[in-house]
Amino acid sequence: MKKNILLNFLLCFCTLFLTGCTHLFFAPTRYAYSNPADEGYIDEAFTFESKDGTKLTGMFFPSRTAVTKGTVVHFHGNGQNMTSHYRSIAWIAAHGYNVVTFDYRGYGASGGRAGSLPGAVLDSVAALQTALDLPGVNVDKVIVYGQSLGTAMALAAVAESGFEPAAVILEGSFYSYKGEARAVLAKHWITWPFLWLPTVAISDKFAPKDEIKHIKAPKLFIHSVKDTLVPYSQGKKLYKAAPEPKLFWDVPAGHVEAFTFYGNYFSPRLLEYLDKVLKNKPGAEDSNVYLIDEPTRTMKLKSSLEEKDNNMPGTGMQNGTAGNTTVNNAGEAGVKQTGTDFEDIPDMSDRQTEETGVFR
Numbered sequence: 001m002k003k004n005i006l007l008n009f010l011l012c013f014c015t016l017f018l019t020g021c022t023h024l025f026f027a028p029t030r031y032a033y034s035n036p037a038d039e040g041y042i043d044e045a046f047t048f049e050s051k052d053g054t055k056l057t058g059m060f061f062p063s064r065t066a067v068t069k070g071t072v073v074h075f076h077g078n079g080q081n082m083t084s085h086y087r088s089i090a091w092i093a094a095h096g097y098n099v100v101t102f103d104y105r106g107y108g109a110s111g112g113r114a115g116s117l118p119g120a121v122l123d124s125v126a127a128l129q130t131a132l133d134l135p136g137v138n139v140d141k142v143i144v145y146g147q148s149l150g151t152a153m154a155l156a157a158v159a160e161s162g163f164e165p166a167a168v169i170l171e172g173s174f175y176s177y178k179g180e181a182r183a184v185l186a187k188h189w190i191t192w193p194f195l196w197l198p199t200v201a202i203s204d205k206f207a208p209k210d211e212i213k214h215i216k217a218p219k220l221f222i223h224s225v226k227d228t229l230v231p232y233s234q235g236k237k238l239y240k241a242a243p244e245p246k247l248f249w250d251v252p253a254g255h256v257e258a259f260t261f262y263g264n265y266f267s268p269r270l271l272e273y274l275d276k277v278l279k280n281k282p283g284a285e286d287s288n289v290y291l292i293d294e295p296t297r298t299m300k301l302k303s304s305l306e307e308k309d310n311n312m313p314g315t316g317m318q319n320g321t322a323g324n325t326t327v328n329n330a331g332e333a334g335v336k337q338t339g340t341d342f343e344d345i346p347d348m349s350d351r352q353t354e355e356t357g358v359f360r
Contacts, residue, residue, distance in 0.1 A: 025149060026078055026114040028107040033084040036061070041090050048130040050105065050123045054112040058102035058127065059086060060134060061093040069096040070141035070166060070278055073131045075124060075157070076101065077148030077172070077256060081108035088171075088259050089145060095271055097143075100131040104153070121206050124157035132163070141278055145169040147256040148230060155211040164217055167277045169270075171222040172256040174234040175241070176207040212242045218277050222258050222266070224251040247273075 036043045036059065044060045059082060063069070072092060076085035082103045093099050104123045106114025114120075132139050144165045146154030151173035158165060212219075219242050223235035239248050249266070251258050258266040 025117065026104075026106070026120070027080075028104070028114040029080045030108060031081075031083075032108070033080065034087075035083075036086060036090065039087075041086075041093070043086075043090070046130075046134075048102075048126060050112075050119070050126045052119070052122060054105045054110070054119070054123065056102060056105065056110040056123055056126065057108060058082070058100060058130070061086075061090045061099035061101075062136065063096050063098050064094045065096040067096060068098060068136060068138070070143055070274065071098040071100060071131065071134075071137045072143045072145050073128055073154075073165075074099060074101040075127075075144070075146040075150030075154040076103075077150050083108060085147070088147060088256065091259070091263070091267065092271070097274070098134075098137060100127070100134065100137075102127040102130075117206060120153060121156045121160060124153040125161050128157040128161055128163060139163075141166050143167045143169065143274060143277075146171070146173070148172040152206065152208050152211075155208050155215065156206045158217075159211040159214045160206075164215075167218045167220065167274065168215060169220045169222065170235075170238070171258055172227060172230045172235065173208060173221060173223065173238050174230050175209050175237040208238050209241050212238060216243065219246040220270075220273060221246065221248040222251060223248070224254050224257070226253045227255050229255045 041061060042064070044062070046058050046060055048056055048058065050056055072089055074086070074089045076082055076088075082101045086099075086101050089099055089101070102123075103110040104114065104120045105112030105116070110123075112119065128144070131137060132142065142163075142165045144154045144158055144167070146152070146169070148171070151170040154168065154170070157163075158168065221235055221239045221242075223230075223232055225232050227235075236248070239246060249258070249269075251262055251266070254261055259270065
C-alpha cells in the first residue's frame with residue numbers, strides 16, 4: 001500500500017515537474033551578482049523590446065582595441081541572470097571584440113515572467129536583431145555564442161531570424177529538450193520508472209536538433225567530458241547532426257567553464273579560432289585538415305596522423321579519415337599542430353558545481 005502511494009506521488013511529481021517547464025528549463029533570479037565596472041570592465045546598459053512588447057535589458061562591452069575585429073552576441077544559461085554570466089565572454093573585449101549579452105524575460109531587470117519557451121525564443125531573436133543595430137557592429141563579423149540552455153536560444157535566434165553569423169559557438173549544448181529531461185530523470189534510480197514521461201510531457205519545438213540543420217556558418221562545439229548537468233553524449237549527438245564546417249573541443253571537467261576556470265588554456269585558442277574564421281569569411285580554402293587522434297584525445301594535422309597505421313584499433317579512422325570528426329576550412333581554425341592534450345589542463349572534476357534545475 002505504502003509502495004503504491006509512493007509511486008503515485010512520484011508519478012504526479014514527475015508529471016508536474018516536466019509539464020511545468022518553468023522549474024525544468026528556467027531558473028531566473030532578480031539579484032545583481034556583480035558590477036562589471038568593479039572588475040575593470042567598461043560596459044553600457046541598454047534596453048530593448050521583444051516582439052510581443054516585453055521590455056528586456058542587456059549589456060554592451062565595447063572593444064578595447066583601436067581596431068574592432070567583430071562582435072560576440074552571448075546567450076547565457078538558464079540559471080541566475082546576465083550579471084553572473086558575463087565573465088564567460090566579457091574578457092574578449094580586451095582582444096578587439098564587442099560583446100553583447102542580455103537577460104531573457106523574467107531574468108534580472110528584464111520585464112515579464114520566465115517559463116515560456118516561445119517567449120524566450122522571441123527574446124533571443126529580438127536580442128540578436130538589436131545587437132546588429134548597435135553602433136560599431138559590423139553585421140558581417142558577428143559571432144553567436146550560447147552556453148547550456150543558451151545554446152538552444154542561440155540556435156533558435158539564428159534559425160528563426162534567418163541571419164547568417166560569421167560563426168556559432170555552442171558550449172554545453174544538448175540535442176533535444178526531451179533528451180535532456182530524460183537525462184535528468186536517469187540520474188536517480190527512484191525516477192527511472194518515469195523515463196517515458198518526457199516523450200509525452202515535453203515539447204521539442206525549437207529543439208537544437210532541428211534548428212541547427214538550417215545553420216551553414218562554422219560551428220564550434222565545446223563540452224566537458226565529465227559534465228554532470230548536460231551529458232557529454234548530448235553535445236556529441238548534436239555535433240553529429242550539424243552540417244559542416246564544424247569542430248568539437250573537449251573540456252576535462254565542469255560545466256560551461258572553458259573560458260573561466262579553464263580560460264588560460266581555452267581562451268587563446270578561441271581567439272585563434274575567431275581570427276581564422278573572420279579572416280576566411282566568406283569560405284576561404286585552407287590546405288590543412290585536422291583529425292582527432294582518439295587515443296591521446298588530441299587534434300593533429302592529417303599528415304602527421306597518416307604516418308601511423310591507418311587502421312589503428314580505437315582511432316575510428318580508416319585510410320586517413322575520421323567520419324564526423326573530420327574538420328576542414330574554417331572549422332579547423334584555432335587548433336595548433338601540437339594538439340589539445342588533457343595532460344596540460346588541470347582536472348578539477350571533484351569540485352562542486354552549482355546546479356540550477358537542469359542547466360546552469
